[in-house]
Structures are given as structure tokens and as C-alpha cells.
Amino acid sequence: MNVRLYLLQRATAAIMVPLVLGHLAVIYYATRGGLTAADILARTRGSIGWGAFYGLFVLAAAIHGAIGVRTIASEWAGLRGGKLDLLMWSFGLTLAALGLRAMAAVLLP
Amino acid sequence: MAMAMAIEVSIWRGRANGRYQTFTVPLDQSQTVLDVVTWVQRKLDPTLAYRFACRVGMCGSCAMTVNGRPRWTCRTHISKVVEAGRVEIGPLANMPIIKDLVCDMAEFFAKWQRAKGAFAPGKSRHDPIERISPAAAERVAADAAIECINCAVCYAACDTVRWNENYLGPAALNRAWTLVNDVRDAGQRERLAALAADGGCHACHSHHSCQEHCPKALSPVRSIAGLKRRSLEAYVRGEL
Amino acid sequence: MKSHTTAHRKSGLWIAAMVHRLSGLALACFLPLHFLALGLAIDGEAQLDRFLAWTANPWVKLAETTLVFLLTVHLLGGVRVLLLETLPWREGHKQLATAAVAAAALAAIAFLVRAA
Numbered sequence: 138m139n140v141r142l143y144l145l146q147r148a149t150a151a152i153m154v155p156l157v158l159g160h161l162a163v164i165y166y167a168t169r170g171g172l173t174a175a176d177i178l179a180r181t182r183g184s185i186g187w188g189a190f191y192g193l194f195v196l197a198a199a200i201h202g203a204i205g206v207r208t209i210a211s212e213w214a215g216l217r218g219g220k221l222d223l224l225m226w227s228f229g230l231t232l233a234a235l236g237l238r239a240m241a242a243v244l245l246p
Numbered sequence: 247m248a249m250a251m252a253i254e255v256s257i258w259r260g261r262a263n264g265r266y267q268t269f270t271v272p273l274d275q276s277q278t279v280l281d282v283v284t285w286v287q288r289k290l291d292p293t294l295a296y297r298f299a300c301r302v303g304m305c306g307s308c309a310m311t312v313n314g315r316p317r318w319t320c321r322t323h324i325s326k327v328v329e330a331g332r333v334e335i336g337p338l339a340n341m342p343i344i345k346d347l348v349c350d351m352a353e354f355f356a357k358w359q360r361a362k363g364a365f366a367p368g369k370s371r372h373d374p375i376e377r378i379s380p381a382a383a384e385r386v387a388a389d390a391a392i393e394c395i396n397c398a399v400c401y402a403a404c405d406t407v408r409w410n411e412n413y414l415g416p417a418a419l420n421r422a423w424t425l426v427n428d429v430r431d432a433g434q435r436e437r438l439a440a441l442a443a444d445g446g447c448h449a450c451h452s453h454h455s456c457q458e459h460c461p462k463a464l465s466p467v468r469s470i471a472g473l474k475r476r477s478l479e480a481y482v483r484g485e486l
Numbered sequence: 487m488k489s490h491t492t493a494h495r496k497s498g499l500w501i502a503a504m505v506h507r508l509s510g511l512a513l514a515c516f517l518p519l520h521f522l523a524l525g526l527a528i529d530g531e532a533q534l535d536r537f538l539a540w541t542a543n544p545w546v547k548l549a550e551t552t553l554v555f556l557l558t559v560h561l562l563g564g565v566r567v568l569l570l571e572t573l574p575w576r577e578g579h580k581q582l583a584t585a586a587v588a589a590a591a592l593a594a595i596a597f598l599v600r601a602a
Binding site for chain 3 (some may be wrong): 311314315316339402403404405451452455458459465468471474
Binding site for chain 3 (some may be wrong): 147150151153154157158160161164165168169171172173174175177178195198202205206209228231232235236238239240241242243
């Protein structure tokens with residue numbers, strides 16, 4: 138961990154504080170009477186607001202998670218150097234790609 | 247009463263692949279862990295290796311692991327740590343063992359150098375002496391961290407040190423914090439750059455083990471939090 | 487060897503850091519699955535509905551409750567770390583960490599009661 142990774146991880150953490158609170162509120166609201174696809178999609182399809190909310194969330198989580206996984210792999214699995222960076226980038230990019238794909242699935246009309 | 251009693255003392259022998267050897271030591275009044283180790287060396291086995299110098303909690307050379315906890319042994323009464331008539335004494339963790347209770351502190355002190363833990367002078371003898379008010383914020387911050395005796399108890403207690411061989415560790419960073427708050431120091435940019443690098447202050451996970459174990463009741467984790475802020479600010483301003 | 491220090495691992499704030507790390511790791515493992523599940527909607531509403539029907543299973547509800555706990559405890563633990571690192575130093579982090587775990591447990595129970 139150096140200052141650049143530290144800044145990225147703490148900044149994405151701070152960004153996600155309100156996003157996680159919002160997401161928890163959605164979870165409580167959405168599960169009030171069982172989840173249905175129609176319910177979810179009615180909320181999300183074509184919504185610019187939800188698109189911005191979850192787009193930011195997905196990117197922040199991908200960066201934050203990738204740096205966290207990097208630290209754990211370094212400290213607990215002894216990974217160093219190029220392998221460590223490869224793990225961080227592949228985890229982050231996979232998470233971002235899967236997240237954006239999921240958003241496309243529920244946002245695009 | 248205490249004179250008649252004896253305890254079983256298990257002491258680490260050899261290097262990393264060594265083992266514990268058990269000795270029976272008579273209890274005495276006001277006896278420290280260091281007294282017990284000295285008694286074993288003087289009366290039972292003169293080949294036992296251990297370090298001490300001042301015996302009064304100033305020099306920081308006698309730290310050992312006592313029942314799984316790093317401690318300064320000259321200021322720890324044996325009566326406080328004996329459990330069911332037994333006590334286990336090993337070398338400090340996170341450093342290579344040279345022999346018995348003596349560990350190699352070369353890396354520990356090399357990290358003080360890497361953390362720029364030495365004052366960088368910026369003036370000559372012709373300059374007037376700088377006046378530092380004891381009430382100045384920087385002086386107060388440095389004072390809170392200055393009493394370190396380099397005993398490496400915090401270094402042995404820190405899991406981030408255990409997991410990351412690059413990490414400078416709580417003692418070196420605490421020292422750097424006192425210098426970051428020294429307004430006379432002329433090497434702040436280099437120091438902050440060293441502290442912001444891989445293995446520097448941002449590797450700390452705030453486990454607080456340093457603060458819990460420091461025999462001088464210092465709080466390296468607090469100093470490190472200060473360093474994280476100070477070097478982050480410098481980085482954001484583009485100074486690093 | 488046993489003299490490799492162990493005492494510090496009984497301390498509340500060391501445990502808090504482990505809770506933070508393990509909850510983060512668990513969330514990192516869960517997130518790809520979460521995204522894949524939502525991605526089912528690419529193949530139409532019916533696909534997603536089939537998956538959602540499976541989540542009505544009580545064991546899945548329990549797993550979801552755990553996830554709510556993990557997310558909340560990671561959020562609150564993370565806020566504590568951000569405060570520790572950005573504000574002037576304060577003691578009392580043990581109490582804050584305990585409160586974070588308690589609040590996360592309450593949030594998870596509230597979710598379970600509502601979802602059940």
C-alpha cells in the first residue's frame with residue numbers, strides 16, 4: 138500500500154458511504170413483499186437517476202474491492218510484485234465489467 | 247512465604263528451530279522477569295543468551311515475549327505474569343533469533359533509517375538558535391511520541407509487520423512523526439516521500455497492538471494516523 | 487513456536503480489523519455472483535424471475551441476512567477507520583467498533599424479520 142492506492146481506496150470508501158446507505162434502503166424497500174423481476178425492472182428500466190447511482194457504485198466498488206483484495210493477497214498469501222498487480226487489475230476489471238453488464242441488463246429498456 | 251516457593255520457567259533455547267527448556271527457579275520478593283532469567287544464567291546454565299543493560303526501563307534492550315505477550319522484562323514483576331506456577335519466556339517475535347532470547351534487530355533499526363528517523367539539519371552554527379515554544383502545536387504533538395526507548399515491543403506485537411516484510415513498523419513511524427513535527431528539520435519532503443511509499447505509514451491497519459503493548463504508554467497508531475494525514479496532504483498538493 | 491506473540495489477537499480493535507477484512511473479502515467474493523444474477527435479466531424477465539423464485543428458499547434468506555450484516559458491518563467499520571484517519575485523534579474506538587457490530591446485527595435482524 139502506497140499513498141496513491143491509499144487515496145483511491147479511502148476516496149472510493151467515502152463515496153460509497155451514502156451509496157451503501159441508499160442501497161440498504163432499496164434492499165429493505167424492495168424486499169417488503171418478496172422480489173419479482175417485474176418490480177425491479179419497473180424501477181430501473183430507463184432510469185437515468187438509478188443509472189448514475191449504480192454506475193458510480195459499481196466503479197467505486199470495483200476500485201475499492203480490487204485494492205482490498207490486493208492487500209489481503211499480499212499479506213495473507215505472500216503475493217508480490219507483478220502477480221499482485223495482475224490480480225488487482227484482473228479482479229477490478231472483471232468486477233467492473235460484470236457490474237456494468239448487470240446494469241445494462243436492468244437499465245436498458 | 248514467597249521465599250519457599252519455586253516456579254517452572256520455560257525459556258526458549260537455540261534459533262528458530264529451537265525448543266523450550268524448563269528450569270525451576272525460586273521466587274523472591276520484588277523479582278522481575280529479567281531477575282528470573284539472570285538467575286537461570288548465573289546459577290543453572292551460563293550458556294543462556296539474553297540482553298539487558300540498564301535494568302530500570304530506560305535502555306530498551308531487555309524486551310522478551312512473556313506468556314505470548316511482548317514485555318519489558320526489567321519492569322515486569324514475575325508475580326504479575328506467573329500462571330499456575332509457570333511462565334514461558336521467549337525472544338521477541340518478528341525478528342530473526344540469533345540465540346535463545348536474543349534476536350537480530352538489524353532490520354528493525356534499518357527501518358528507522360528508511361523512515362528518515364534522523365534529524366536533518368538546515369542551519370549552521372552562525373544562525374541564531376531557533377526558539378520552540380513548549381506550547382506550540384508541533385511541539386505538543388512531538389512530545390506525545392518522544393519517549394520511545396527503541397525496545398521493539400510494538401514491532402513484535404504488530405501483525406502488519408508480521409504479514410508485510412516491507413512495512414516500516416510502529417516504532418520507526420512513531421519516530422518519524424516526532425521529526426515531522428520538528429519545525430527546525432530541513433528534510434521533510436524526503437521524509438514524507440519515504441513515509442508515503444510502499445510499506446510506509448499507509449500500510450498500517452490500525453490494529454492498535456502497538457498502543458496496547460507499549461511499555462511507555464505511547465500510541466504509535468496515533469502517530470501513524472497523523473503521518474497518513476500529513477503525507478496524504480503533501481501528495482494531494484503535488485509535493486511528493 | 488509459541489513465543490510468536492499471540493496476546494494481541496485477543497484485543498477488541500484487532501478483532502474489529504479482522505471483522506472488517508473478512509467482511510470485505512466475503513463481499514468481494516459475493517459481488518461477482520450478485521452481478522451475474524442481475525445479468526440474467528439480459529435474457530429477459532422470465533430468467534430473472536426463475537432465479538428470484540429460488541431466493542425465496544429460507545436458506546437463501548438466511549444467506550441474504552448474513553450479507554446484509556456483512557455489508558453494514560463493513561460500512562460502519564469503514565466509517566470508523568475513515569474517522570480515525572481523518573479527524574484529530576480520539577480514544578473510544580473499542581466502543582465505536584462494538585457499536586458498529588451491534589448496529590449491523592440489528593440491521594440484519596430487521597431484514598430477516600421483514601423478509602420472513
